[in-house]
Amino acid sequence: MSQQAELSWDGHQAKVPLVEGTVGEKAIDISKLRDQTGLITLDVGYGNTGSCLSAITFIDGEQGILRYRGIPIEELAEQSTFVETAYLLIYGKLPSKDGLKCFSDLLTKHELIHEDMKFHFEGFPPNAHPMAILSSMINAAGCYYPQLLAPQDTKDFDDETAFIISQVRTIAAFAYRKSRGLPFIYPKPQLKYSANFLHMMFSEPNADYDLKPEVVRALDLIFVLHADHEQNCSTSTVRMVASSKANLFASAASGVCALWGPLHGGANQAVIEMLEQIRREGDDGSRFLQAAKDKKSGRRLMGFGHRVYKNYDPRAKIIKKQCDELLAALKIDDPLLDIARQLEQTALHDSYFVERKLYPNVDFYSGIMMRALGIPVEMFTVIFAIGRMPGWIANYREVSESQGGRICRPRQIYTGTPLTHYVPVDQRGNA
């Protein structure tokens, strides 16, 4: 007999079933609540609401645990690559050696964007934010390959998946080159995913970028750490759009738009802007922290806090360690890193942050690492989007293959004007 929860209100009672997840997390299943009781639930911001059953990623926010298809992020960060992790998220298991080679070859097959896509770049002003370019160019890419918009079988799905993962990287690099008035650098089939991205970003027609192994490894790790994160804002957006049976390109482009916000994927850019402001103002961080604790200031300690993690974000721990190693290997002394470390130490001992369980999240150190890789700050959220693409595709696929094909359509509680009637304009006065 499945467990139940009992509801009682206004002299009524009702029993609703409980569902239990793989590691024992429990939820009240309210799928039949309104039919059964006439009640709906309200949870602004969805902090207490599970939107789906999902087998892709598990997070325990209290313990600071993150697993992709059951594998701890620490093991994947240490031993895997972004391409292998992407395969794991999308196909649900680590690939065989042949499987990995096939997937990698598909990514190579799709690495070139359609030549006519280059004209779209001409339509953007030089200062266009690359996230605006990325979201529009993902949909534009789908226009050139309509057969990918409606995959008929698993081969089509494999092609569509590899196409988007590969093209998002080329589009991002081309957007950067365009913003700097630089010639496009085409991908090289002999280069693997992250190395090819760095090549397209930083090589010149007459001089190949020096692909230092520690730089390629650092970027690949950033992609691994950003690859999925259960029902975050952008992934939930992708699932919402997927539920209307929109194509994968439209869903992925919607994910890019949701990710852009400074409370979400835009936080990595906001962290660097915050650290630079602190340095510019000659602040040792204490003035900024004071402001971040004052609601009226409109400021927040960017890169701190998380809706789910009420403990240290495990990705932040990994990035912080990798950041130290990378800067040492590249002999970079970044004053922003010193400010970040100081801010972290002060905040972790400040009752305001401790009481609210605000810890560094993935964005707190990732920007410093991307700066060390030579990636400009306006491209930071684009890097996040490239990393998150496999997670979005895995969630899109999960919606398409399960969820009973139902469109996502939440209810609401109406708090507007009671019934009123139309008044012709000449009887409305001037108010």
Ligand code: SDX
């Ligand atoms: C990502 O969801 C995911 O999984 C996202 C992500 C992923 O991989 O997809 O992990 C990536 O988006 C990481 C988060 C990046 N964003 C930031 O670093 C922006 C700064 N952080 C916040 O704005 C905030 O912490 C959120 C948006 C991340 C979480 O917000 P919540 O859960 O809505 O928390 P809240 O706003 O209700 O805050 C609770 C309290 C409030 O104070 P009180 O009203 O209780 O007095 O904590 C305070 C907030 O004012 N607070 C902060 C703060 N974050 C929360 N105060 C100062 N600085 C902060 N950063």
